[in-house]
Amino acid sequence: xxxxxxxxxxxxxxxxxxxxxxxxxxxxxxxxxxxxxxxxxxxxxxxxxxxxxxxxxxxxxxxxxxxxxxxxxxxxxxxxxxxxxxxxxxxxxxxxxxxxxxxxxxxxxxxxxxxxxxxxxxxxxxxxxxxxxxxxxxxxxxxxxxxxxxxxxxxxxxxxxxxxxxxxxxxxxxxxxxxxxxxxxxxxxxxxxxxxxxxxxxxxxxxxxxxxxxxxxxxxxxxxxxxxxxxxxxxxxxxxxxxxxxxxxxxxxxxxxxxxxxxxxxxxxxxxxxxxxxxxxxxxxxxxxxxxxxxxxxxxxxxxxxxxxxxxxxxxxxxxxxxxxxxxxxxxxxxxxxxxxxxxxxxxxxxxxxxxxxxxxxxxxxxxxxxxxxxxxxxxxxxxxxxxxxxxxxxxxxxxxxxxxxxxxxxxxxxxxxxxxxxxxxxxxxxxxxxxxxxxxxxxxxxxxxxxxxxxxxxxxxxxxxxxxxxxxxxxxxxxxxxxxxxxxxxxx
Amino acid sequence: xxxxxxxxxxxxxxxxxxxxxxxxxxxxxxxxxxxxxxxxxxxxxxxxxxxxxxxxxxxxxxxxxxxxxxxxxxxxxxxxxxxxxxxxxxxxxxxxxxxxxxxxxxxxxxxxxxxxxxxxxxxxxxxxxxxxxxxxxxxxxxxxxxxxxxxxxxxxxxxxxxxxxxxxxxxxxxxxxxxxxxxxxxxxxxxxxxxxxxxxxxxxxxxxxxxxxxxxxxxxxxxxxxxxxxxxxxxxxxxxxxxxxxxxxxxxxxxxxxxxxxxxxxxxxxxxxxxxxxxxxxxxxxxxxxxxxxxxx
Numbered sequence: 001x002x003x004x005x006x007x008x009x010x011x012x013x014x015x016x017x018x019x020x021x022x023x024x025x026x027x028x029x030x031x032x033x034x035x036x037x038x039x040x041x042x043x044x045x046x047x048x049x050x051x052x053x054x055x056x057x058x059x060x061x062x063x064x065x066x067x068x069x070x071x072x073x074x075x076x077x078x079x080x081x082x083x084x085x086x087x088x089x090x091x092x093x094x095x096x097x098x099x100x101x102x103x104x105x106x107x108x109x110x111x112x113x114x115x116x117x118x119x120x121x122x123x124x125x126x127x128x129x130x131x132x133x134x135x136x137x138x139x140x141x142x143x144x145x146x147x148x149x150x151x152x153x154x155x156x157x158x159x160x161x162x163x164x165x166x167x168x169x170x171x172x173x174x175x176x177x178x179x180x181x182x183x184x185x186x187x188x189x190x191x192x193x194x195x196x197x198x199x200x201x202x203x204x205x206x207x208x209x210x211x212x213x214x215x216x217x218x219x220x221x222x223x224x225x226x227x228x229x230x231x232x233x234x235x236x237x238x239x240x241x242x243x244x245x246x247x248x249x250x251x252x253x254x255x256x257x258x259x260x261x262x263x264x265x266x267x268x269x270x271x272x273x274x275x276x277x278x279x280x281x282x283x284x285x286x287x288x289x290x291x292x293x294x295x296x297x298x299x300x301x302x303x304x305x306x307x308x309x310x311x312x313x314x315x316x317x318x319x320x321x322x323x324x325x326x327x328x329x330x331x332x333x334x335x336x337x338x339x340x341x342x343x344x345x346x347x348x349x350x351x352x353x354x355x356x357x358x359x360x361x362x363x364x365x366x367x368x369x370x371x372x373x374x375x376x377x378x379x380x381x382x383x384x385x386x387x388x389x390x391x392x393x394x395x396x397x398x399x400x401x402x403x404x405x406x407x408x409x410x411x412x413x414x415x416x417x418x419x420x421x422x423x424x425x426x427x428x429x430x431x432x433x434x435x436x437x438x439x440x441x442x443x444x445x446x447x448x449x450x451x452x453x454x455x456x457x458x459x460x461x462x463x464x465x466x467x468x469x470x471x472x473x474x475x476x477x478x479x480x481x482x483x484x485x486x487x488x489x490x491x492x493x
Numbered sequence: 494x495x496x497x498x499x500x501x502x503x504x505x506x507x508x509x510x511x512x513x514x515x516x517x518x519x520x521x522x523x524x525x526x527x528x529x530x531x532x533x534x535x536x537x538x539x540x541x542x543x544x545x546x547x548x549x550x551x552x553x554x555x556x557x558x559x560x561x562x563x564x565x566x567x568x569x570x571x572x573x574x575x576x577x578x579x580x581x582x583x584x585x586x587x588x589x590x591x592x593x594x595x596x597x598x599x600x601x602x603x604x605x606x607x608x609x610x611x612x613x614x615x616x617x618x619x620x621x622x623x624x625x626x627x628x629x630x631x632x633x634x635x636x637x638x639x640x641x642x643x644x645x646x647x648x649x650x651x652x653x654x655x656x657x658x659x660x661x662x663x664x665x666x667x668x669x670x671x672x673x674x675x676x677x678x679x680x681x682x683x684x685x686x687x688x689x690x691x692x693x694x695x696x697x698x699x700x701x702x703x704x705x706x707x708x709x710x711x712x713x714x715x716x717x718x719x720x721x722x723x724x725x726x727x728x729x730x731x732x733x734x735x736x737x738x739x740x741x742x743x744x745x746x747x748x749x750x751x752x753x754x755x756x757x758x759x760x761x762x763x764x765x766x767x768x769x770x771x772x773x774x775x776x777x778x779x780x781x782x783x784x785x786x787x788x789x790x
């Protein structure tokens with residue numbers, strides 16, 4: 001420690017005399033190909049119009065691979081392949097045999113977990129410890145979970161005849177690419193549907209590797225088709241007349257467009273959209289655990305999480321202490337190379353997203369909130385954003401109402417239980433919320449009255465294949481995960 | 494009419510909003526005619542403002558209604574059935590005046606009462622059927638339960654003016670939602686008389702609000718209203734429904750078209766219809782795990 005001057009209260013100075021040794025993961029096992037074609041009808045196929053786009057590493061801005069752009073003709077080919085596979089094989093196959101194919105996918109994912117984790121981090125910028133310990137194992141477990149449902153559907157829907165829907169068109173986001181692909185594909189296959197899936201433009205690689213795994217698992221051709229491209233390809237998929245079901249995870253803005261596009265059709269729809277999760281801390285909460293929960297709630301995956309606890313409501317009596325502790329904790333967060341096994345906050349997913357976050361920072365400052373940003377060093381290359389706290393935020397300000405989707409926490413205070421419930425519910429969203437208190441009756445009062453699909457009490461940001469996930473209000477409809485995650489893919493009669 | 498005969502007293506059919514019977518604020522009415530073309534009543538031609546008032550009433554009533562016990566909601570639905578049963582004659586006359594045969598009217602009333610009884614029984618049972626305790630892999634207690642979607646707009650079918658309306662209403666309020674109903678445009682009288690049943694069945698004001706008027710006009714306000722969470726329709730034209738879907742997307746409304754469900758049969762009632770208007774909420778809490786405690790009991 002530096003020598004303290006007389007009369008000055010000693011403070012902890014992080015990031016000054018402490019240096020962390022680098023602990024880099026190797027990029028080699030990712031084995032990313034120079035070029036990826038479209039996976040249609042069980043084969044890798046060149047796009048009809050032969051267009052390709054580049055996917056880059058957001059931490060270095062280096063090109064990782066060229067990926068095919070699916071045009072209208074490719075979308076059509078993929079949907080036709082899925083329809084044929086549905087009629088020819090998949091709907092005729094017994095539930096038990098369908099399940100065995102899905103189990104195979106789960107097993108191969110576990111075997112290739114390291115390759116998938118490294119690819120996910122290179123392509124999306126998330127810390128390797130997250131892709132290694134969360135994204136990839138949870139994705140494999142999701143397949144494992146739904147595989148077991150395939151021959152047990154009669155038990156899920158008492159007194160009903162269960163049928164599949166047909167071809168499902170699925171669109172996944174860039175924040176948890178492989179995990180979201182698993183959330184979409186596993187329940188669709190278990191219930192007897194076939195799939196055309198389009199991953200996000202900036203993060204297609206792990207989904208393309210999943211296509212390799214599906215090929216390796218020897219699924220009948222056309223049961224799963226993976227097509228890549230921009231939002232335009234997604235629009236073509238949602239508009240395709242030969243699709244029975246659309247499942248979308250992404251922004252509320254795009255979700256509304258898709259819902260409107262489907263008007264007048266018989267396509268079933270599930271939407272998993274944005275959120276502005278309230279994380280509520282009462283004065284009797286275990287403060288240090290709550291600080292960890294708040295940090296994990298907003299900075300997990302750089303804050304690129306639809307259910308992130310992006311609005312902190314802290315009871316007035318402890319606000320000063322709590323914010324001081326948050327600032328201390330912020331100073332120890334390691335921001336930087338996502339491939340380093342010690343990194344807490346990796347790269348922002350894309351240049352476009354970084355710009356969007358920066359514009360919200362300006363909005364917050366203009367609205368009069370107090371701005372505080374961690375003073376850590378960040379790499380010269382790549383898209384990085386050290387974590388941010390905004391305090392003195394007004395309930396009505398844009399940074400408290402709109403989803404920022406980055407490492408930005410808005411701090412508000414409250415006095416009473418009724419007040420915080422009203423404030424927490426006062427957004428168009430309703431995806432998630434957190435409650436921290438030592439009092440059981442209060443937990444249940446809040447978990448009951450908060451209008452959100454997932455409530456974490458004395459914890460935050462946990463996910464499990466058996467646990468249904470999805471929103472209220474403008475955060476979308478339908479559930480993914482658990483028994484309730486089967487509903488969107490079946491017809492009951 | 495001879496001078497000695499008593500003059501019949503006619504009923505004014507008004508709206509039902511927030512537990513009261515106001516006229517439309519617009520002052521507009523339309524003539525309700527029997528199949529012979531004779532005017533049998535003047536019904537309110539509700540306006541956008543009436544709809545907004547009804548939504549405010551429904552939103553205000555939501556907290557109270559959704560937090561009543563399932564048992565209590567069941568008692569109130571049962572009471573609605575009792576009140577309807579005791580007014581069979583009145584409803585039969587109204588259905589017949591609107592053009593139904595006596596036997597069809599009797600059948601419709603009987604089915605309606607039975608449908609209310611069916612859903613009265615579900616009020617405290619569907620939660621157990623559609624909840625789950627989820628065995629997560631970490632040390633957490635995790636469970637999922639259904640909760641009401643919120644304020645629901647119901648577009649009752651043109652035919653079956655009583656059974657159609659109740660078949661949409663009962664699963665909606667059994668599940669703790671509050672509602673704004675648009676009655677059959679051509680045959681609105683039974684809907685307003687049904688409000689009198691509600692009035693005497695201890696249904697809290699605002700839980701059920703009933704409007705009469707133009708389907709084309711009111712459904713466009715409904716689908717665009719940002720504080721309506723869901724819309725259910727039955728026997729609606731495909732183009733009309735598509736327009737509602739288009740506009741409802743602006744607030745991510747839950748939209749259900751029960752066109753394919755035959756409301757006169759047993760298929761017209763199901764706990765899965767209650768589930769259309771429920772949201773699944775999942776709650777997590779850590780389980781304390783003290784080292785060594787696993788093998789101590």
